[in-house]
Amino acid sequence: MSDAELLELHGDEWSQVIERLPQGGFAWRHLGARLEPGVLPAARDLLGATTFSLNEPLALPVFPVAGSGWFGPSAAELLREDTRRIDLELRSFSATVTDDRVELVCSDEREQVSFVTRFSKLATGLAVETEVTNEGDDPVILSSLASAFLPLPPSATHLVSWRGRHAAEFEECVEAMPAHGWQRETREGMTGHGGPPACQVLCSGCGWYSGLALSAQLAWSGDTRIAIERHDEGAWLLTAEAIHVPGEIRLAPGERHRAPQLMVAISRSGRNGIAAQQHAMVRSVVEWPNGTMRPRPVHLNSWEACYFAHDQARMKELASAAADIGVERFVLDDGWFDGREGDCAGLGDWTPDQRKYPAGLAPLAEHVQALGMEFGLWVEPEMINPDSDLFRAHPDWVLGANGRSKPTARNQLVLDMRRPDVRDHLYEKLDGLLSATPISYLKWDHNRAHAPAGGSAQTRGTYDLLARIRAAHPHVEIESCAAGGGRIDAGIARFVHRFWTSDNIDALARIPMQRAFTAFMPPELMGAHVGASPSHATGRSQALDLRAAIASQGHFGIELDPSQLDPAERREIAAWIDFYKNWRRLAHGGETVLGEGPNGILWQAQGDGSEYILWISRAQMSHERRDAPLPLPFAAGRDWRVKLLEQAGRSHVLAARNAKAIDAMKHAARTFSGSWLAAAGLPLPALTAESAAIFHLEAV
Ligand code: DGJ
Helix, strand or coil: CCCCEEEEEECCCEEEEEEECCCCCEEEEEEEECCCCCCCCCHHHHCCCCCCCCCCCCCCECCCCCECCECCCCCEEEECCCCCECCCCCCEEEEEECCCEEEEEEEECCCCEEEEEEEEEECCEEEEEEEEEECCCCCEEEEEECCEEEECCCCEEEEEEEEEECCEEEEEEEEECCCCEEEEEECCCCCCCCCCCEEEEEECCCCCCCECEEEEEECCCCCEEEEEEEECCCEEEEEEEECCCCCCEEECCCCEEECCCEEEEEECEHHHHHHHHHHHHHHHHCCCHHHCCCCCCCEEECHHHHCCCCCHHHHHHHHHHHHHHCCCEEEECCCCECCCCCCCCCCCCCCECCCCCCCCCHHHHHHHHHCCCEEEEEECCCEECCCCHHHHHCHHHECCCCCCCCCCECCEEEECCCCHHHHHHHHHHHHHHHHHCCCCEEEECCCCCCCCCCHHHHHHHHHHHHHHHHHHCCCCEEEECECCECCCCCCHHHCCCEEECCCCCCHHHHHHHHHHHCCCCCHHHEEEEEECCCCCCCCCCCCHHHHHHHHCCCEEEEECCHHHCCHHHHHHHHHHHHHHHHHHHHHCCCEEEEEECCCCEEEEEEECCCEEEEEEEECCCCCCCCCCCECCHHHCCCCEEEEEEEEEECCHHHHCCCCHHHHHCCCCCEEECHHHHHHHCECCCCCCCCEEEEEEEEEC
């Protein structure tokens, strides 16, 4: 039996054990795979001898502060107004433990500050939050506050993170665990095109479906730092925090500040196991109109069909063409408002251009609704062009209005969202649009990094505006877009219902990008469109069915003018819209399982545990004459009826040569045992370069 006081939290797959030390304070004992509760001996009994170290070994603190023999990273740095550093010594402690939560309070009574670290079960994962309170009579300046400080599993071998740029989001980076330190810091004032502020830590032998893995994503859309440091007590330590501009967070007596939540997933089921927990946590924070997600409607977004060439008649025609092929939501993108002939002017002047829309947007919105579709509108509220009436009236409303340089990007500046008058103005404009026109969807864009930066208060200002709009118009769904996928994170997920993944909708570019998206975000939030060929982003041409097959993994849409297609292509795209409508119930809201086969084969299954859609794709040609059957480990344990739904890409050339039994699976499902699929594998149709096959699996 343990003689130590253990504060435990157990998920289905993970456990967190903290010891309340007899001399005061809280020490990490375990954060990793699930273990049986309450049998840990006091940890000091477990420590081996060492030389030339502190006589009294320092247990790994849950909330470490510099000094007092702790040589690792500090969870908080505080200053007085005269810039004197507050030398924290946490000597007063209390804990509250329930089945779902461990809450620790550490206080420095002399300096009169206290910290709360809250570990809570969130869906199937673990959420960590930190809060600081100024309990004294003098102000406290918050220099930094980690959202979490976590020990990583000692068997960790690899670290996975993502980087990116406009139209090239989510490039996966796999590195060995660092000998000294590793850091992923974002400084653009926005999340950035590398995806959420997040990483995955893979332990020895970890793959897609087995092995111990941990992932963490910070729910924040501003500047962030995720750092991993090697500690000489034999552990890697992870800290995650929102970065503050020095001096911006000043706590008056009695005030508190809460750091953004860190969402942590731990699983022995490899990368798919941790992704499933991240999906569950993100799903638990998304607030759907009326409380539940309804089937994700097929979009037509006007951007690549029209760019800035707007006029009411053309948009009505586009909407009619969209309705003809089965589109359910028409989104009017950039170009509808005053002065917006191109990307040089107009941002800030959120009034419909009278020359393009003489009676405002209502006639178009009503036309769209009469066609049975919803009407969505593009806005970029946080931005302003110097060539706009808003800027001429309020040149002081931009970041950098203090006389420092204000470099433009895409010819625009960033509004100072820290200012209540700016937020009030934007609220009035957006509220006016949403009240005057039947708009049920906003595509909320944000097309540049912040220079100069507005600090974390800029991000809080944006959240504040989003929260007001959501409260006033709860039926309106919002899409987070930032020059494509520049603001995809769990912080903004509380206010939005879709992310625009990338302006690159080239199907081959999308395959790895969309897989990476699902490391932290569920596929129903992933905007995925069928674009024109050649692709506007890459100039590459791909078969229409390949473009549609890959887009059908996410929240499906069309990013072209259907009237420019020939009738056969229009029929084909309408058939893919039907395909998506038929299967979105499986593709969305359930499990996502990724895997890889030999010779460049990538696969992913999306479903509810007893029924899946399985996409198998290949970008480059293989040098094998035929593909070996593809093992599907997720299928083990039950029998499956398997049907070949679609073959997309150039493989139709080879389709005639499929074995008869494979072709027969297009017409009638064939039953396989789970052990056969898991061990021997699914027989594959011919998959040449730039092709995909889509199967349906249903448990018998
Ligand atoms: C960037 C977005 O990613 C595009 O989809 C489009 O909305 C443009 N901005 C409009 O300016």
